[in-house]
Structure formats: structure tokens, C-alpha cells
Amino acid sequence: MTFRAQWDTFWGNSDFPMKTLFIVLSAFLAARVFPADYVQTLEVEYPDAASARAASVEPAKLPGGAVAAFSSRWDDTTYAHSKMADVFKNAGMKATFMLTKADEKFCNTCARKILGCGFAVGSHTITHRLLPEILPNEAFRETLAQRIMLESALDVPVVAFALPGYAADHPFYADAPRLVGECIARSGYQVQAALWSDNDKKYSLPEGTLLSSHLFNINDRDPKEALFEKKVSAALAAQGRDGSPHMSLGVHSWQSGAGMAELERILKKHRRADFWYCTQNEYAAYARQLEGLKISPARASGNMARFELSRVSARHIGDDVALEVRLSGTPARVRLDGVEIFPSESGLYRLPHRADMLSPRRIAAVENSGNSPDFSESPEKFPEISGGLHADMGKGKISLVIKNSGSEPLENCGVVFRLPPYFSEGAKSFDFPKLEAGGVERIEFNLPAKGNFKEAEAGDFYFAAQFDFLRGGSAGRIYFASVLEGGEAMLPRPRDAAVFAGPVDGRLVSDSAMAEISAPGAALKNFGGSPEHKWLPCRRDKGARPFQIAPFSGDPAWAKAASKNRYSPKFSRIVALDFKTRKKNFDVFADFKNVKSLWLNGKKLETPKTGSRLSASGNAGANRIAVEYAQSFWTTISTPLSVSESGDPFDSAEFSRPASAGGAAR
Structure with missing residues (x-):
């Protein structure tokens, strides 16, 4: 039975207290191109019948006949975005602000100002964790729930996404980019400006799933005019090669007052009449309109030509931006659904969406946090x-x-x-x-x-479930969400068992100290009495992959003591783990570019400078590994570590937490 037949059956049966629709899931695959879902009539009156018979409509690839779309992305939830919004407003350009979790105060002040300027907000996930390092369910919630929270807080569609840390890859997991791409696409985002210019290729998505951009930076703290000129030229050259007309400037609102003033000066000086300055929402919506647009052949009657335009409604694509078309000949009069419209300075005609096909004006969310059937x-x-x-x-x-x-x-x-x-x-x-x-x-x-x-x-x-509807002529949206408690990954794993010390002055991390730390069964001795010199459990994030360790602490005393040297290259983070294996030979998995030294059972191993896998020989039974990490920013937040006898980091050894000698110091 077809969907239409199913619907008619249940709709017409008065014996049913409620209409129940059973859907065969595979019949409703999300389409790459949004299908046209409404029709408008374009009537073009010409001076003569011959012109009407020869009439044609050509959609503009970009509004105004522009040669390129210029957007920008500004990441994180920070009140500095207010100043960045002023810069772009004064420069006559547009900006998109990619927000992490935002509280009510931020939404009602800074975010409202952003939207009031005609700009857009996008998603940068809830917590800014790197998606390849967290569980698939957690990555999906980070992407989708943030979209839902922003839309329902601000009553605007959110279809632009910015990937935290540009991180799509993982040293252990080759399928990480595909997982990240799936989370983004399943959440309904339409565009992402990233370090690569082909999202579909990067994420192994079907062609056309996620629109891309040529992203560039001209220094977040001290913007450089020469760099701006160079990067715009490079983006135009790349556009000539790959056909993508979208470039984006970014990415952080870190400029000082002088930096903001300089950025504004650069933007004003280099503003071009042949660029379309847009938000990322607008770019995505215009591109999706073109993909789904169908224009009927002209039906001429006398000196009048009529066209039927099958269009994609704005509710699907994130913005109400009008379609623009070029008409053949010299029209005397043009009407869209009976309303006269006029050409712009570029000679193009703007075709706004029908009023009942606009994007949602009010958006709400309801969450079934316990997944109750009632x-x-x-x-x-x-x-x-x-x-x-x-x-x-x-x-x-x-x-x-x-x-x-x-x-x-x-x-x-x-x-x-x-x-x-x-x-x-x-x-x-x-x-x-x-x-x-x-x-x-x-x-x-x-x-x-x-x-x-x-x-x-x-x-x-x-x-x-994203429910869109029209009520009283105005579009609305409600998200109905549900959370189902899932299982824990097999325990114990490095995420749950690792301990760390640091930041520790590199001069204290001697070979003898590391040999002692990595001795199986030995109680760990503190490097000193200060909180950062003591062995502490790595911070546990239950949403992280089980082989991700977080060598920092939520203890305020540690945070205060560690703050001065938290990212100093002269200091290190030391991580220790106990594990058991059945065999003497196994593989150690780590992101070795950030490893200063690795010790196993009192012996220093020669580690590769890059890569993620090291074959090692230890004990058939109890072992201990100790790793000295360089303090790169992301390594101090989360880094992968695993041991496996099967060669699969997901199939790890049995880990346990090393015993500590408490207040003893070496």
C-alpha cells in the first residue's frame, strides 16, 4: 500500500479514535536534494507576441549575479561576538556565529543583537568536545541537541555547523570522519566551513549532502590586510577549480579593540560589488533552492508568457532568502502569483517565497528524558x-x-x-x-x-522528531526528543583507570623517575606536595571513548596550582596505567606525536615520532605503562591510549588503577 493509500485509509475510517500511520522505514530515505513542495506562477508580459513565445527564465547561480558568496564564521559562545557583529554591520557584510552551549542571558542579549543585525547563528556543539574522541551516541547528541536548543531558544532555524577543533580524524579509528559526517548530516545541518573544501568527500557522504566553503583566517588577534588579499585570491582560484562559489572568513572573536578596528578597515576597503555578502544560512538556503527548483516551459498567450515554478519551501532549508532569476528579452510587466515585481539594479527579479512557505517563526522543544511510552x-x-x-x-x-x-x-x-x-x-x-x-x-x-x-x-x-506545521498562516516547529539509557563500554578501560601528575617541570622527569613510576605493582610517589605534583585520577567523561584519557582534574586546588604552567612546553603530563595480558607480546596505541617518552615495566621504549601503533614485549600477566606527554592544548584535555593483544585498540587489555603512596614524595 502506498503512503497516500495508507493515509486515506486511516483518515477516512471514523472507527479509529486516532490516525495511526505505519511506515516502512526504507521507503522514506532522506533525499540529498530537497524536493519541490509548492508551486508559484510567474507571468511575464512582453511588448510583442514573438518575445512571449521565445521567453525563458534562468535562475541566478548567486543573488545579484555575484561571482562569489562571502560569509564568515565566528566560533564559541562569547560576548566578544557583540563587537564582531558591530564590525560586520559597519562594513556592510554579514556574519554567522557558531555557538556552543548558551545560557538564557546570552541568548537574550548577545544572540538577540546578532539576529537583530540580520546575521545568523550556527552550531559548534554543546560542549566543544572533539567528536572523534567521544562515543557515537554522545557525538550525535552534541550535534543534534545543540541545534534543537539554539532553535528553540532563539526561534530561528540553525543549519550551519562548525566542527570543534576542525577534528574529524582519530589516530586509532579510520572510520571517524564518516561517523562525524553522519552525525552532522543526520542532525539536519546543510553547510559547514572547514579546513577542507569538500565535506562530502571528507566524510564519505553522498554527493551534495553537506555544502562546503573555502575557509580562511587572517589572524584572530592581529588581522593582516595582505593576508586577506592573498586568501581571497586563493579562494577565487579554488572556486575556479572545484566550482564551489562559497568562501568564509573566520574564526574567533579574539581581536583587541585595535584589532577589531583594523578588521573593520580591511573589510570596508576590500568590499566588492560583485560579491554576495551572506550568512551561511542564506548561502545554504539559496543553494538548496537551486537544487530543487523546476521551471516549466513557457506557455505563451498573446504577448504574455506564463511559467510554473516548483520550489522548495523555506522551512526545509533554513532561511527565507529569495530566489533570483533573469528573464529573456525586455519584459514590460512581471507578476509573481498576481503581485507585480520589479527588476533590481542587476536586472534580476527577486522571487520571494509564498507567505505560507516561509521558515518557522516560533520553535519549541519537548524532551522525554526517561523515554516513557506514556x-x-x-x-x-x-x-x-x-x-x-x-x-x-x-x-x-x-x-x-x-x-x-x-x-x-x-x-x-x-x-x-x-x-x-x-x-x-x-x-x-x-x-x-x-x-x-x-x-x-x-x-x-x-x-x-x-x-x-x-x-x-x-x-x-x-x-x-522535527515536527513542522502551519497554524493560522504562520509556520511553527516543535522538536519531540527522547533519551534512552544505553550501556556502558566494557570496564575498566584507560578512561576510567588512568592517573596523572602534572604539569611537572621537565627537569624532574628523569629516566630513573620514569623507571620507578612504570614498575609493576610499585606504589606511585608524588613529585612534591603541591596539587599538580600529586597523582590524581584522570577526569572521567562517561561520554568519551573508553581509550580516551583526560590528564587534568576538576579539583579547584589543582586548577589553581596548574594554571601557571598548564600549557608550558617546559612541563609535562605524566600518565600511569596498570594492565593485564595473557601474552608477552602486544601493541601499544597512542598519538605518538605528542609523546615525549613511554616506559613499560621499568624500561624505556623507543617510540615513533608519528603514527599510533607500537609493538611491545612485556609480561604475560601484570604490566604497567607510564607515558610522558608534551603539553599541547588538546593533549592536556583528551588523548588516546590503549593496549591490545589482538591489534585492535577497541579490543583492549584489562586495565586497573595503579596504587598511590599518598603523600610520599620522590
Whole structure:
């Protein structure tokens, strides 16, 4: 039975107290190109019938006939963005601000100012953790939940994404880029400006899934005009090679007052009339419009030519930016859906979306934090609409119930289900015309098969259903989310068992000290009495991959003592771990470019300068490893370490925490 037949069956059967729609999941794959979902009529009146018969419509590749789209990205949640917004407003350009978790005060002040300037916000994940270093479920929640939080807090679509630390790769896990890309795509983002200019290739996504940009930086603290000129020229040259017309300036609002003034001067001086200065939302929305646009051949009657334009509604693509077209000949008069429109200075005609096809004006979210099958709740913004999402992993089904208790129908309804990377398929959608006043809609379908990402069953599962609708002529959106508690990765692992000391002055890290630290069974002695000289448990992040260790502490005393030398290259972080193996021979996995020295059972091993794998020989039984790490920024936050007899870092040895001698000092 087709979807239409299923819908008609349930809609027309008055014996059903609620309409239940059972969907075969594979029939609703998320399309790469958004399908056209409404039609507008373009009427072009010419001076003569011959011109009408020869009439044609050509969509502009970029608004205004521009040769390139110029956007910018400014990362993190910081009040310095307010000054950056002033810079771009004064320069007559636009900016997109990629936010991490933002509290109510920030949203109501800085973020509102950003939006009031005509700029956009994008997502930089909730906590800025590097996605390849955390569990697949956690990575998905970081990407999708941040989009939901920003949209519902600010009532604007969020379709631009910035990857924390530009990190898509992992030294142990070749499939990390594909996982990262899946999380981004499944969350509904449309564009990302990164260090590479082809997101689909980087992430092994189907062509056209995630729009890209040529990203460049001209120094976040001391902007350089010569660098700006060089980078813009390079972006235009790259555009000539790959056909991508999008360039982005970034990436941090770290400039001093003088730096902000200099950046504004540079932007004003080099502003070009043939560039389209846009937000990343606008760029994505315009590009997606072009992909889904269909224009019928002209139907001429006398000196009038009529075209039917099948278009993608703005609710799908993140912004209301108008389509622009060039008309053949010299039109005397042009109407869009009966309303006269006029050419711009460039000779192009702007075709705004129909009023009922604009992006959402109000956005809310409801979360079923316990994944209860009986959960139903109304968001404050839409008290007359209630519902709940529930995933039943045992039965392999997911269901969404929506109730309209209001006095008017919800029209032009659509739902996109967004599923975590545990599943082989990630985004499923369908549309239905109306939910009547007092009506209830139940949507249920079989979850897809399990995918092949490692450790995708660990951590909490995050599901969401994006419900879009039209009420009283205004577009709205509600996210119905559900959280299902998942399993823990096998314990104990390095994440849970490692201890560290540091920052430690490199002069204290002698060969004899490291030999003593790495002796199996020996109690660890502190380097001194100060908090940073004592052995402490590595900070445990239950959302991290089990082989990721975090050599820092949340203890305020440690943070204060470590602050002066926390990233000093003259100091080190020392990590120690006990483990057991059945065999004498095994592999040690680490990000060796950040390893100063590695000791096993009292002996120093010769380590590679790059790479991630080292074959070693130890004891069949108890072993201890001690690693001296250089204090690069990301290494002090999270770094991978594992030992495996099978050659697979995911299949690790059994780890345990080394005993400490307490207050003793070496």
C-alpha cells in the first residue's frame, strides 16, 4: 500500500479514535536534494507576441549575479561576538556565529543583537568536545541537541555547523570522519566551513549532502590586510577549480579593540560589488533552492508568457532568502502569483517565497528524558499542541504521538525523524496535509538495522522528531526528543583507570623517575606536595571513548596550582596505567606525536615520532605503562591510549588503577 493509500485509509475510517500511520522505514530515505513542495506562477508580459513565445527564465547561480558568496564564521559562545557583529554591520557584510552551549542571558542579549543585525547563528556543539574522541551516541547528541536548543531558544532555524577543533580524524579509528559526517548530516545541518573544501568527500557522504566553503583566517588577534588579499585570491582560484562559489572568513572573536578596528578597515576597503555578502544560512538556503527548483516551459498567450515554478519551501532549508532569476528579452510587466515585481539594479527579479512557505517563526522543544511510552507534554510556546516520542529498542519500533487541542487545524504538516548512528539509516521524513482541531496523530515505524560504527551501542541514545506545521498562516516547529539509557563500554578501560601528575617541570622527569613510576605493582610517589605534583585520577567523561584519557582534574586546588604552567612546553603530563595480558607480546596505541617518552615495566621504549601503533614485549600477566606527554592544548584535555593483544585498540587489555603512596614524595 502506498503512503497516500495508507493515509486515506486511516483518515477516512471514523472507527479509529486516532490516525495511526505505519511506515516502512526504507521507503522514506532522506533525499540529498530537497524536493519541490509548492508551486508559484510567474507571468511575464512582453511588448510583442514573438518575445512571449521565445521567453525563458534562468535562475541566478548567486543573488545579484555575484561571482562569489562571502560569509564568515565566528566560533564559541562569547560576548566578544557583540563587537564582531558591530564590525560586520559597519562594513556592510554579514556574519554567522557558531555557538556552543548558551545560557538564557546570552541568548537574550548577545544572540538577540546578532539576529537583530540580520546575521545568523550556527552550531559548534554543546560542549566543544572533539567528536572523534567521544562515543557515537554522545557525538550525535552534541550535534543534534545543540541545534534543537539554539532553535528553540532563539526561534530561528540553525543549519550551519562548525566542527570543534576542525577534528574529524582519530589516530586509532579510520572510520571517524564518516561517523562525524553522519552525525552532522543526520542532525539536519546543510553547510559547514572547514579546513577542507569538500565535506562530502571528507566524510564519505553522498554527493551534495553537506555544502562546503573555502575557509580562511587572517589572524584572530592581529588581522593582516595582505593576508586577506592573498586568501581571497586563493579562494577565487579554488572556486575556479572545484566550482564551489562559497568562501568564509573566520574564526574567533579574539581581536583587541585595535584589532577589531583594523578588521573593520580591511573589510570596508576590500568590499566588492560583485560579491554576495551572506550568512551561511542564506548561502545554504539559496543553494538548496537551486537544487530543487523546476521551471516549466513557457506557455505563451498573446504577448504574455506564463511559467510554473516548483520550489522548495523555506522551512526545509533554513532561511527565507529569495530566489533570483533573469528573464529573456525586455519584459514590460512581471507578476509573481498576481503581485507585480520589479527588476533590481542587476536586472534580476527577486522571487520571494509564498507567505505560507516561509521558515518557522516560533520553535519549541519537548524532551522525554526517561523515554516513557506514556509521555506527553506541551511546550510553553504551543500550549495547545502536545505529544511525545518513544523508542522501543526491544520491539524495534519508534512512535510519535501529536495531539492538537487547539481550535484551528495544523496544516502543511511534516515530520523528520532523526536517529542516532547506532542505526544504519539516520533521517526519515513524511508529510501530511492537516491535523484537525481536536485530532491526534500517531506515527509508528520499524527502526532500521544496526549500523557498523564501533561502540555505537554505548552511552545514551538520543532520538528526535522535527515536527513542522502551519497554524493560522504562520509556520511553527516543535522538536519531540527522547533519551534512552544505553550501556556502558566494557570496564575498566584507560578512561576510567588512568592517573596523572602534572604539569611537572621537565627537569624532574628523569629516566630513573620514569623507571620507578612504570614498575609493576610499585606504589606511585608524588613529585612534591603541591596539587599538580600529586597523582590524581584522570577526569572521567562517561561520554568519551573508553581509550580516551583526560590528564587534568576538576579539583579547584589543582586548577589553581596548574594554571601557571598548564600549557608550558617546559612541563609535562605524566600518565600511569596498570594492565593485564595473557601474552608477552602486544601493541601499544597512542598519538605518538605528542609523546615525549613511554616506559613499560621499568624500561624505556623507543617510540615513533608519528603514527599510533607500537609493538611491545612485556609480561604475560601484570604490566604497567607510564607515558610522558608534551603539553599541547588538546593533549592536556583528551588523548588516546590503549593496549591490545589482538591489534585492535577497541579490543583492549584489562586495565586497573595503579596504587598511590599518598603523600610520599620522590
